[in-house]
Amino acid sequence: MKRQEFVQILLRRADGKPAARGEAFAPVNIALCKYWGKRDAELNLPVNSSLSVSLGTLGTHTVITFAQAADRIFLNGKPAPKEFAERLSTYFNLFRSKGQFFEVRTENNVPLSMLARLGSGSAARSLYSGFVVWHAGERADGMDSYAEELSGVWNNLRIGILEVSKARKETGSTEGMNRTCETSELYEAWPAQAVCDFDELRTAIAAQDFPMFGKTAENNALAMHATMLAAWPPLCYWKPQSLVLMQKVWQARAGGLDLYFTMDAGPNLKLLFLEKDALTVRKLFPKVQTVCPFS
Ligand code: DP6
DSSP, X not given: OOHHHXXXXXXXHOOSOOOSEEEEEXXXXXXXXXXXXXXXXXXXXXXXXXXXXXXXXXXXXXXXXXXXXXXXEEETTEEOOHHHHHHHHHHHTTTOOTTOEEEXXXXXXXXXXXXXXXXXXXXXXXXXXXXXXXXXOOOTTOTTOOEEEOOOOOTTEEEEEEOOOOSOOSSOHHHHHHHHHHHOGGGGGHHHHHHHHHHHHHHHHHHTOHHHHHHHHHHHHHHHHHHHHTSSSOOXXXXXXXXXXXXXXXXXXXXXXXXXXXXXXXXXXXXXXXXXXXXXXXXXXXXXXXXXXTO
16 A cells, blocks of 8 residues: 555545644654564564663754745744655645645754654654654554554653764664564564564563663663664664763672663663662763653
8 A cells, every 4th residue: 555545545534624833842762672673664564573762851842834936944943954854745745735835843852863763663752742652553554553552651760862973874774674584593583572572661661670670671672773783785773982881881780789781873881770760870871861751
């Protein structure tokens, strides 16, 4: 099925007249069980279900209205970079009627390049706060592949953002996962691991079992990166500093600290820890930006 056809089916299901103005906030989400690989690239349907935690008030606020002769896309008050504006306009082509244009004003308060991911698979998880699952689904038309909020609040959970680089990554996630699926022998093992990790994370969240939660998330991230390293040409999103920080986490953990990390397709680390260790973590990583996802 083509994207356009899928959108038409969804639009037919929606009732009511389109509003002249829309406004929404979407939080950044950090995947704990990663989405890596598509079962259908046209419809952006994932191979495996994924699970994330949203970062509270860190995210993007967007206002959308109609425009006159062409789309007008603004990012943080300035005309958006060409590539970003084009990606958004292409996305609007799925919805617009003939001769309809949009003005989009989007404000981003995160140091991560989440906006570039608008219209991405993982963005589906940013519709909700707290823990969110995105079901892979099985149907070819994708009608059973959707995101939903998981019940459960974990008040003393903390996420620490450690930025290693602001630079745009050389290989985007779409290309990275395609290359991995096509060329990495290790990818064969990924769907089964993702299923186990997804279940373990749900159990750990329900029981608020932090060591199980941290271990599963960190191992899931490293397993995903291992599939990329085994791709050809090899894919390594890490910078030397990423590895320095990973070693520091492992060292701290060996010394008894309850500290874990996760990483997406990029060089930055997101630390996972509990409120009781916030001060120790800040001493170890003075540049950490700490987020309370549930407050
Ligand atoms: C490593 O959602 O950016 O962050 O759907 O192709 O646009 P596309 O990919 P994208 O991939 C995210 C990959 C990830 C893991 C995750 O967020 O689950």
